[in-house]
Structure formats: structure tokens, C-alpha cells
């Protein structure tokens with residue numbers, strides 16, 4: 001990790017901030033991408049990298065970041081920026097919420113990967129990390145569009161991994177459960193369940209960095225979430241009955 005350069009999108013808050021700090025502690029020079037200039041500056045001061053103020057829902061700003069990444073490809077690119085969307089399946093969407101969701105959670109990581117990949121392939125190394133969500137694996141009531149955006153991201157990463165692994169570029173998908181960050185306040189629906197208890201963002205960051213160091217394809221945090229994943233795969237009917245009953 002020492003001497004590497006990393007870029008973390010959404011590095012100004014929550015999981016991204018914890019990840020940027022963990023990568024910096026491991027010896028990487030980390031640039032952070034986000035919107036809030038104050039929090040970005042504070043994050044960059046922690047990581048010794050640059051604060052890149054980019055709104056990933058703005059096409060021109062995405063293109064600017066893509067150009068920069070293509071010209072100066074990092075060793076590690078963490079696609080972490082994301083937003084939630086809580087809405088009943090019957091709720092009419094004016095289009096804006098859904099568009100911002102898909103642009104931030106899907107379009108930006110795909111476009112930025114497309115920009116950086118040729119240089120990574122040319123030098124035969126590079127690491128792309130995608131922060132997905134357990135919602136994208138299991139599906140969650142009242143969050144179906146958010147879950148679908150994360151499923152799209154993780155499926156994209158799976159295809160990408162198969163395409164580039166033999167050419168030296170490693171892809172890691174991180175699948176967090178509930179994490180204690182401002183994510184819930186920001187989506188306008190605080191997390192109010194007793195179970196599962198949120199895990200600290202530092203734990204996700206620690207497992208993410210470990211996964212990069214060991215070239216792991218997938219990491220699920222916390223580990224017990226492998227249980228519902230396996231149950232849904234093996235007994236989808238039973239899983240649906242339990243999910244309907246317990247949420």
C-alpha cells in the first residue's frame with residue numbers, strides 16, 4: 001500500500017471517510033471526492049491527498065473527474081459515493097429522485113471505471129472497489145429502487161471482474177449491512193429498527209482495506225449477513241415469508 005495513490009468517492013462522510021483514513025494509515029495518498037467543501041477539506045487534511053469537489057449527478061462534473069482519472073489513474077479507486085431512496089412501490093416519482101439515485105449509484109461508477117480502466121489495463125495493475133449493499137442482494141421493502149441500483153452496481157462489478165482479472169486489475173465488491181452513518185438522515189428516513197444493530201463505518205473500512213490487500217472479490221460486513229444471503233439463495237419462499245413478517 002505504501003506509495004500508492006487512491007481515490008475515494010464519497011470520501012467526505014461515513015464509510016468513504018473511514019475508508020480514506022484507513023487507506024492513508026496503510027500508506028496510500030488518498031484523494032477524496034464529494035460535494036461538501038468543508039468536510040472534503042477536513043477529510044483531505046487527514047489523508048494527505050486532494051479534495052475534489054464534484055457533484056456526481058452533474059454530467060459535466062462527472063466528465064471532468066473522468067478526464068482527470070484517465071490522465072492520472074490511481075492505483076486504487078473506491079466507488080463509494082451513494083444515496084438512498086425510501087418510497088413505497090406505489091409512490092409516484094417525479095423523476096428527480098430516481099434520476100439522482102441512478103446517476104450517483106450506477107452511472108457515475110460505470111463512467112469513472114470506463115475512464116480509468118484503459119490505463120490500469122495498460123500497466124497491468126489496479127484495484128477497483130465497489131461499495132454495494134445488502135439491500136442489493138436481498139431486496140428491501142420500501143427501498144426497492146435503491147436496492148435495484150445497488151444490485152445493478154454489484155452485477156456490473158461481477159462482469160467487470162471476470163473481464164479484467166486475468167489482465168492484472170482486481171475488482172472487490174463490499175456488501176455492507178446497516179452502518180452507523182448520516183446516510184439515513186440524509187435520505188429523509190432515520191434508521192429506527194432495533195435489529196440489526198448498525199456497525200461502525202470504521203469496521204467496513206477495515207474489512208475493505210483488508211480485502212484490497214488480499215485481492216478479495218467480495219466482502220460482507222458484518223459476516224453474519226452470509227446467513228440471510230444463503231437462506232434466500234437456498235429457500236427463496238421461506239426467505240420471503242420471513243422478510244414479510246420481520247421486515
Ligand SMILES: NC(=O)c1ccc[n+]([C@@H]2O[C@H](COP(=O)([O-])OP(=O)(O)OC[C@H]3O[C@@H](n4cnc5c(N)ncnc54)[C@H](OP(=O)(O)O)[C@@H]3O)[C@@H](O)[C@H]2O)c1
Pocket residue numbers: 009010011012013014015016033034035036037039054055056057080081082083084104131132133134175176177178179180181182183184186
Ligand atoms: N450506511 C449504511 O447503512 C449503508 C449500508 C449499505 C451500503 N451503504 C452504501 O455506502 C456508501 C456510503 O454511504 P454512507 O453510509 O457512508 O453515507 P453518507 O455518510 O451519507 O456518505 C455518502 C457520501 O457520498 C457522497 N455523495 C452522495 N451524493 C453525491 C453526489 N451526487 N456527488 C458526489 N458525492 C456524493 C457524499 O458526499 P457529500 O457529503 O460531500 O455530499 C458522502 O461523502 C453508499 O454508496 C451507500 O449506499 C451504506
